[in-house]
Amino acid sequence: xxxxxxxNYLKAIFHLERFSKEGVSTNAxxxxxxxxxxxxxDMLKKLAEKKLVNYVKYQGVTLTNEGKKTAAxxxxxxxxxEVFLVEKLDFSWDEVHEIAEQLEHIESDVLIExxxxxxxxxxxxxxxxxxxxxxxxxxxxxxxxxxxLSIGESGVCVGVKDTSSSFLKFLDKNGIALxxxxxxxDQEEFDNSLHIQVGKELFTISHIIxxxxxxxxx
Amino acid sequence: xxxxxxxNYLKAIFHLERFSKEGVSTNAxxxxxxxxxxxxxDMLKKLAEKKLVNYVKYQGVTLTNEGKKTAAxxxxxxxxxEVFLVEKLDFSWDEVHEIAEQLEHIESDVLIExxxxxxxxxxxxxxxxxxxxxxxxxxxxxxxxxxxLSIGESGVCVGVKDTSSSFLKFLDKNGIALxxxxxxxDQEEFDNSLHIQVGKELFTISHIIxxxxxxxxx
DNA sequence: AAATATATTTAGATAAGACTAAAAATGTAT
DNA sequence: ATACATTTTTAGTCTTATCTAAATATATTT
Numbered sequence: 001x002x003x004x005x006x007x008n009y010l011k012a013i014f015h016l017e018r019f020s021k022e023g024v025s026t027n028a029x030x031x032x033x034x035x036x037x038x039x040x041x042d043m044l045k046k047l048a049e050k051k052l053v054n055y056v057k058y059q060g061v062t063l064t065n066e067g068k069k070t071a072a073x074x075x076x077x078x079x080x081x082e083v084f085l086v087e088k089l090d091f092s093w094d095e096v097h098e099i100a101e102q103l104e105h106i107e108s109d110v111l112i113e114x115x116x117x118x119x120x121x122x123x124x125x126x127x128x129x130x131x132x133x134x135x136x137x138x139x140x141x142x143x144x145x146x147x148x149l150s151i152g153e154s155g156v157c158v159g160v161k162d163t164s165s166s167f168l169k170f171l172d173k174n175g176i177a178l179x180x181x182x183x184x185x186d187q188e189e190f191d192n193s194l195h196i197q198v199g200k201e202l203f204t205i206s207h208i209i210x211x212x213x214x215x216x217x218x
Numbered sequence: 219x220x221x222x223x224x225x226n227y228l229k230a231i232f233h234l235e236r237f238s239k240e241g242v243s244t245n246a247x248x249x250x251x252x253x254x255x256x257x258x259x260d261m262l263k264k265l266a267e268k269k270l271v272n273y274v275k276y277q278g279v280t281l282t283n284e285g286k287k288t289a290a291x292x293x294x295x296x297x298x299x300e301v302f303l304v305e306k307l308d309f310s311w312d313e314v315h316e317i318a319e320q321l322e323h324i325e326s327d328v329l330i331e332x333x334x335x336x337x338x339x340x341x342x343x344x345x346x347x348x349x350x351x352x353x354x355x356x357x358x359x360x361x362x363x364x365x366x367l368s369i370g371e372s373g374v375c376v377g378v379k380d381t382s383s384s385f386l387k388f389l390d391k392n393g394i395a396l397x398x399x400x401x402x403x404d405q406e407e408f409d410n411s412l413h414i415q416v417g418k419e420l421f422t423i424s425h426i427i428x429x430x431x432x433x434x435x436x
Numbered sequence: 437a438a439a440t441a442t443a444t445t446t447a448g449a450t451a452a453g454a455c456t457a458a459a460a461a462t463g464t465a466t
Numbered sequence: 467a468t469a470c471a472t473t474t475t476t477a478g479t480c481t482t483a484t485c486t487a488a489a490t491a492t493a494t495t496t
Contacts, residue, residue: 221452223454251452253455254454260452264453
């Protein structure tokens with residue numbers, strides 16, 4: 001149906017779309033895929049012709065419904081295989097990504113249905129990420145606002161409540177991104193601002209910011 | 219390490235080598251792979267440079283030891299995946315080939331070892347074909363063609379010579395599967411067709427059928 | 437608003453793998 | 467041994483996906 005390369009681009013755009021209200025930029029895709037911007041442009045044209053993305057020169061891309069469905073299917077396959085590798089073959093959670101990157105391109109709908117059944121219809125992969133169902137909908141996960149954590153608690157950033165570009169730019173500037181681990185170090189009583197640790201860096205953020213950041217608690 | 223295409227050529231040459239004492243001809247490979255002779259020539263040059271085949275213009279090819287080892291590894295992966303599909307995912311034996319053709323190219327030695335363990339180190343695939351071990355050696359099994367049995371003799375079905383889906387479907391339809399006990403009741407002198415007993419059922423099968431069914435004699 | 441910087445696209449090249457058509461080698465028959 | 471047929475190789479083209487370098491559009495700064 002689609003080449004491995006096309007599928008990888010769709011997946012990348014899908015993931016990037018969640019963090020940018022606007023279209024996804026060529027450079028962002030290039031960085032994500034470890035390719036050059038010119039290669040991305042070529043592929044975007046191809047995907048646009050196949051009606052998988054909405055592409056306007058110099059304006060970035062968004063996925064069409066068809067593109068989203070296709071991307072969700074690949075992510076579904078990837079995450080189901082990850083469950084298989086960990087649950088059945090006894091891999092540890094940090095070893096499975098590369099192998100699942102290959103397995104996700106195996107083409108057979110029946111295979112995926114049977115695998116899903118074999119694994120007893122899991123809803124989340126070994127990293128806690130949701131496994132989309134056949135129709136492309138993602139199950140909800142228990143996520144907490146950063147502002148609801150207590151001092152000493154930590155979690156992994158899994159999303160934002162406010163998706164305004166100014167907010168996202170602020171996050172970018174401070175190295176906060178999806179998948180980043182955030183720990184609450186201390187809290188100011190006066191204005192409820194938080195001292196947090198992202199990676200090795202320490203920041204102070206306002207309550208407003210903290211109440212717009214979703215974490216997966218661990 | 220090697221591209222999917224290179225691996226497929228090695229596999230094809232490996233299988234063809236068993237039937238020809240001489241080198242395998244370009245045309246034979248082309249037919250097996252459903253490509254054109256000119257494409258084969260291109261690939262043979264590439265494989266020769268990588269020391270996987272001994273290639274002399276106009277003389278056909280043979281696999282080097284390295285080539286044999288590589289081919290055996292791919293066949294090992296293919297057959298282990300077939301066992302997985304049938305034993306764990308509940309596929310029937312005529313549905314697994316195409317999927318295994320894709321899975322055999324997944325690259326990860328650890329994966330295959332873990333899969334092997336998960337399947338409890340099987341020695342034969344669902345069609346009764348031997349699964350080469352890590353070092354490339356094939357396990358032997360004393361098996362006889364059903365057509366070589368005499369009247370009154372019986373055996374357990376352990377494999378098929380023809381693995382075409384039409385043949386496998388025929389077998390399914392008549393309740394013949396791996397592990398089934400088959401007994402020769404009588405034989406027609408005119409066309410060598412056999413009257414056999416499978417379980418409690420009686421059938422008549424042609425000589426062609428009988429000469430494509432392997433039994434383990436007992 | 438002009439100048440500069442950054443992002444994106446175009447143009448042209450490369451590599452893998454396949455193809456067609458033509459040329460060359462090998463095999464077979466008279 | 468010559469002529470014909472078949473097999474194999476070569477030469478040149480195509481597609482996919484990538485790249486570099488140059489051109490163009492957009493964004494930012496002064």
